[in-house]
Amino acid sequence: MTLPLNPAFAATEPPPVMEARRWLQGVSFPADRPLINVSQAAPVDSPPLGLRQALADAALNDPQAHLYGPVLGLPALREEIAKQWSASYGGVISPLQVAITQGCNQAFCTVMATLAGQGDEVILPTPWYFNHKMWLDMSSVTAVPLDTGPTLIPSADAAAALITDRTRAIVLVSPNNPGGVEYPAETLTAFRDLARAHGLALIVDETYRDFDSRTGRPHELFTDPDWADTFIHLYSFSKAYRLTGHRVGAVVASEARLTEVEKFLDTVAICPSQLGQIAALWGMRNLAQWVAGERDEILARRRAMTEGFSALQGWRLLGCGAYFAYVEHPFADPSDAVCKRLVAEASLLMLPGTMFQPPGSAVGKRQIRIAFANVDASGIAEMFRRLARVRA
Incomplete structure (x- = not known):
């Protein structure tokens, strides 16, 4: 017997971050190319x-x-x-x-x-x-x-x-x-x-x-x-x-x-x-002083993201600030397929624009969100090296 389900819940999409994590199931990442997770904006370090x-x-x-x-x-x-x-x-x-x-x-x-x-x-x-x-x-x-x-x-x-x-x-x-x-x-x-x-x-x-x-x-x-x-x-x-x-x-x-x-x-x-x-x-x-230092670090990472996308052929930076860069990718496939491909080919976990736009949105298929707050300068540089190697 199937218990009743509120139709509004049945019509609600599953949590995107949890959905993206499922893309990692069964995937092994090479020792020289560990996963870079830029899918979620939550801090991972402990409080001071x-x-x-x-x-x-x-x-x-x-x-x-x-x-x-x-x-x-x-x-x-x-x-x-x-x-x-x-x-x-x-x-x-x-x-x-x-x-x-x-x-x-x-x-x-x-x-x-x-x-x-x-x-x-x-x-x-x-x-x-x-x-x-x-x-x-x-x-x-x-x-x-x-x-x-x-x-x-x-x-x-x-x-x-x-x-x-x-x-x-x-x-x-x-x-x-x-x-x-x-x-x-x-x-x-x-x-x-x-x-x-x-x-x-x-x-x-x-x-x-x-x-x-x-x-x-x-x-x-x-x-x-x-x-x-x-x-x-x-x-x-x-x-x-x-x-x-x-x-x-x-x-x-x-x-x-x-x-x-x-x-x-x-x-x-x-x-x-x-x-x-x-x-x-x-x-x-x-x-207050500690938070000001955290802000300075985030702003430095924002600059690294802006500079990186200015040099990355085919990609377009639409917005960048706080914890996020929102970009347009250069591939023929829609963004959800592109993000799954990046897991396998580049060990990168990002969220597709289809998760942030109405169903069927044409622009959502071109867009990707990158949450960079948990990636330091060397990690950001490595992310750009991997993106540059991904071919259409």
Whole structure:
């Protein structure tokens, strides 16, 4: 007997990173050509020693670290986010406008669950972050693709033509995953104005904010005294402090929205990880200089990627920033076939653009995402040597 399956889940594509890992099954890599995995953006190194010591101390000596905590997160962490974000973005954020989640993916799912239901629509620029699309599919919410063209920068004017009476939100990711591009401040302002004019939510996922190549604040959205009537900010501590396994993210939104968020979080998690929150708070208070060094290293790898593609015949770099390069390949085969071929012929694991575009997308078949944050300068140079040897 086959048990029932929610049709929305049956219609949702499997997780792309897990699918790509299955391409490695049964493959042996030569000793002189080990696998270079540029498929996933999660840090693989441990957090710095001081943070690990703070985690260990809390685990050993803080009894509260092992109990349920507040649904919306530890007050001290919410206060620290409000203080630091207010200073860095030039706005006014209250601790009551901050909620902590089990990672930024949960932050997105939480917020979206309060905004849209079956039959509603949400505008997602393409190429899109696949987990955003997956949640909408599983929720029976229609993802409306917004083509970003050759610049990978979305246009508010183009988005305006996609708005219907079923539209509930517009989602932006900057610096972008998968495109790597950093959205100009004026682009975000234009989308804020568009969303406000239509009574929509503007959700901005800033998971990779700490690795933005620009100095100063990346946008002016929080400087608007009425920001909370339209804007919802998402963030992840996983990348800045290497806390991927501890799952700590954040939502910054109106108090009224967080009242609804609390219902969702109490149902699916009860509270965020206490130890993860303790680690995030310690990091915010102690690791600013260390994060700046991490940013410098990522920017150096970004330069290496840009220079490498400028010299690689046939390939075209579409966007590069934060952890990602998004490129156009020169082969006749579609990108999913090309990426499987690169595993066998070059010991390279990348994700095809077909995982970031609507089904059947012609441009997706030409595109590939390369997550370079876990590959040092010598690894990047070796990747380019291998790509140069692959023939059409």
